[in-house]
Amino acid sequence: MPIQLYDSLTRKLKPLAPSQPDGVFRFYNCGPTVYAPAHIGNFRTFVINDVLRRLLELEFGKDKVRHVRNLTDVDDRTIGQTQKEKRPLAEITKKWTDHFHADCAALNCLPPHHEPTATGYIREQVDMIQVLMEKGNAYRAADGSVYFKVSSFADYGRLSRVRERELLVTDATADSDHKNSVSDFALWKAYKPEEDGDVKWPGPRGAGEGRPGWHIECSAMSKALLGDTIDLHTGGVDLLFPHHENEIAQSQCCNGKTFSNHWYHSEHLLVDGTTMSKSKGNYYTLGDLVAKGYSPMAVRYALLLLGHPRKQLNFTLDSMHAAQKALERIYAAMDRAGKDAGLAPGDFLRLPQADTSGIKQLTQANPFHRCWLSLCGDLNTPSALGEFFAGIHAFETHGVPAQFIKGELSLALTILWVFGIGLVKPSALQANAPVAITALAQKRWVAKQTKDFASADALRKELAAAGWSMLDGKDGYKLEPVKK
Structure with a gap:
């Protein structure tokens, strides 16, 4: 069974497959804005993308997957933080980039193959804006900013299903930012000394100094590192509109090709049944949860396995406690099976993982095979987890014949690798x-x-x-x- 994933554009399940002759699967997901610590809602998306990356590598091969995740290190929020702290932009963004990387490592997320920064691709963004201006898809405003002309792209709104009435272009929609229409969006923001400090770059021809708008960075970096057309673009549902809608418009008008063959969006995370907010006291970073005594692996387990990625997840501290207990159960079951196979305590971790051909050749009667099918069926992690526990239940009850134990342990380790769950003794x-x-x-x-x-x-x-x-x-x- 090929990996089937819901496509936000067509509203259908579609198989994932490389589209280029080199057989490389090209995968882009939007990364964080590095001005503060990422919260657990952000990390739900990143952990889901990590599992998808692992699944793709097992399906196509590690050398046949190219994963890009960007870092937004210049925008209104990062610049606002420089003004607040009176520190250079690069100093602030490096601090929070390092913090983000530490959190990702603790959560056992694989690093992307490329992690471009917006400030590292200014030239590419300017060049793309220049092409859009020359094609008539963008225009210079009176203040030196450059805006994308939404009315120039007939397919705008197809991804998000934005209603036509929300995109009506009339003279009355011009606003204080000198846009021709309220629906137009910034490709290049003119330099404002009182707001931007010393953050500025030379702009496209005919435009003033300034900085890129938020949306253009992903289009430019994706084009530079993956080409005009990618196989999969992912992100949280909050990015579907306007960010991803705007990416499509920019990229397809510039390149004249389909931007992404597949779009996948994970749903929002709630905390205690409501949106996360510092004022409500239900805002958590990974560090906050570790300080409460929960392991990073338990956080990963809770974010990934307790709800379908395309459904809202209600996160609670009770669910964290359950996640930690579940990890202890998994470790104990695996260790018991290892001892039944004549292994020393903890030695099951040294067994080789099974390859995907081994999992695929199993029958439906094997729970680890059913687990694999659940993962390949729209990344159904709750169903996969249920099948995984059915598999290790046989370990707990000594129900696996001795000659098959090591093979079953290898299957379990493969699934745990896809989940990204790294096991250590609970006391550790x-x-x-x-x-x-x-x-x-x-x-x-x-x-x-x-x-x-x-x-x-x-x-x-x-x-x-x-x-x-x-x-x-x-x-x-x-x-x-x-x-x-």
Whole structure:
């Protein structure tokens, strides 16, 4: 069964497949704006994309998937933060980029193959805007800004189903930003010293100094790194309009080709049944949850496996407690099966994963095969989790014949790899360690289990330099701050 995924454009399930002769699957997802810590709603989207990336790699091969995720390091919010803190833009965005990377590592997210920044692709954005101006799809406003002319793209609104009445262009819709229509959007924002400080670049011909609008960066970076047409574009449902709608308009008017063959959007995350808000006291970052005693893996489990990606997920601290208990159950079941196979405690982690051909050749009677089918069927993670637990239930009840145990464990490890769930002994989960330290420790533990001792030693030294010691046990580790 090929990977089938819901397409937001056609409103249908469609198979995923590479469209270019080189057989490489080209995959772009919108990344964070690096001006503050990402919250768990952001990370629901990133974790879902990580599972999709892993599934694609198993289906097509690691060297046949090219994944790009951008970093927005210049926009109204990042510039606003520079004004608030009186610090350079690059200093602020580096701080929060590093923080984001530490959170991703703690959540066991694979790094993208390319992670371009908006400031690193200014030239490409300016060139794209220039083409749009020359084609008549964009115009210079009186203040030196450049706007995309929405009425020039007949298919605008097809992705989001925006009603025609919301896009009516009349003289009355011109606003204070010098737009010809309220529906037009900024490609280039003219420099305003009182708002932008020293953040500015030379603009397209005929336009003034300034900075790119938000939407153009993804079109330009996707074109530069993946080509005119990509196989899959993903993001949270909040980006469907206007961001993704605007990306389509820019890219297709500039390149004259279909921008993306497939669109996939994950749904919103609620906390305690309502939208997340600092004023409501239900706003959580990964660091907030780690400080409450939950492991990053439990956070990943809760964000990924407790609800279908295309349905709203109600996140609660009770669900976090359940996630942590579920991880303990998985570890215990896997360890019990390992002992039945004659392995020492924790040695099941060293078994090789099964390849996808092995999973696909199994029958429907095998729960791990059904788990794989659920993942390939619109990324149905709750169904996949149910089948996974059906599989490890046989481990818990000693129901697997001895000659098949190692094979079944390898199947389970493959599914856990797709889930991105890294197992350590429950007692090794450290509630008092910062997220960045926990991420380093987990990375070192994996290096040790795979006998990459050079990396394990280097990571131990990195932990020591940060003031933490890592004490290894047979099937887990313990983190302690170095006593001064």
